[in-house]
Amino acid sequence: MYNDFQKHLTAELQAIKDAGLYKEERVITSAQKADITVGKGDKVLNFCANNYLGLANSPELIEAAKKALDTHGYGMASVRFICGTGDLQKKLEEKISEFFGTEDTILYTSCFDANGGVFEPLLDENDAIISDSLNHASIIDGVRLCKAQRYRYANANMEELENCLKTAQAQRHRLIVTDGVFSMDGNVCPLDKIYELASKYNAMVMVDESHSAGVVGRTGRGTTEQFNLRGKIEILTGTLGKAFGGAVGGFVTGKKEIVAMLRQRSRPYLFSNSIPPMVAAAGVRMFEMMSETNALQDKLHSNTDYFVKKMKAAGFDIKPTQSAICAVMLYDAPLSQKFAARLQDEGIYVTGFYYPVVPKGQARIRVQVSAGHEVEHLDKCVEAFTKIGKELGVLK
């Protein structure tokens, strides 16, 4: 029975390999942090995790998680509406609302689920979703599951957005959807202009804060802090899997009626397990830490500025960034792979990206800066980039 299908898959897999697109996974044997151990024991500095605040191995979060294991056990073994709602999950939802200055919050197992479940219960064929062309895969999938009319505008292109909004006056309700930070370039969405257009054309706005929460804005409250729009955006989504500890979990936060409707009708919420108590407890502790001190954001911002300045001074072509993502442009796909491999020999762990992840001829190495990095880590990274850059003829 399996023979034909096996042949089919083997051929497809070989085609992926032949195209040079086969993804190999590198094995990390230490905890996730700035200096990690990979493969057979190589020590490398990690510059490709979403661990923006360095919290993935935080002693405080580990302690909070351990305590919750003792008081609340291991798992919930239920969806939220049957018997999967614990005091810790409720408390985490409150903390998220406080952090973003929103009315209410609903937790999901991931932001992929949050984005997958947010559109379909709220909008139907009478409505319009207007989406940035570089939005995350989970937004694209969520929109596909919803019957609303679809519009798409080129990344951060406000003229195209305005045209979409004009056409979408034919629909009942309009929702503009954008990533807060676009993960391949590190640019922040122009939320001030988006909000202005939304007001002018009677549209709501949704921002996915996955790469911006904890990072963007002086205190890391995300794009609504950066653009002084706290409490004004109808829907924010985000993840606990990046800056906020890096474990697992996602959320929708925003207007209370929206959250209330999602609790009634959002399928990944209704039909998937509750996040475990230890993750909720560590999340609560994490948001407490965020309100006690701004030290991590300050360190992240100064690390990012330092790194970008040094890389530019070394002669690299760096995409303008307003986040902790720093795209080192190499343009050539094979070069990006060779460069990343040579960096790993030098103890710097990064990933090279090329088409179709980024546009053709736009290959790059994405460096992700963290508050977990020390200045000597950043210096080592710039030194290694400079050495390999000269070796491969990228730098003169």
Ligand SMILES: *Cc1c(COP(=O)(O)O)cnc(C)c1O
């Ligand atoms: C990472 C990411 C997600 C997915 O988050 P998970 O919690 O890991 O599922 C969703 N949206 C954006 C923009 C992301 O960067």
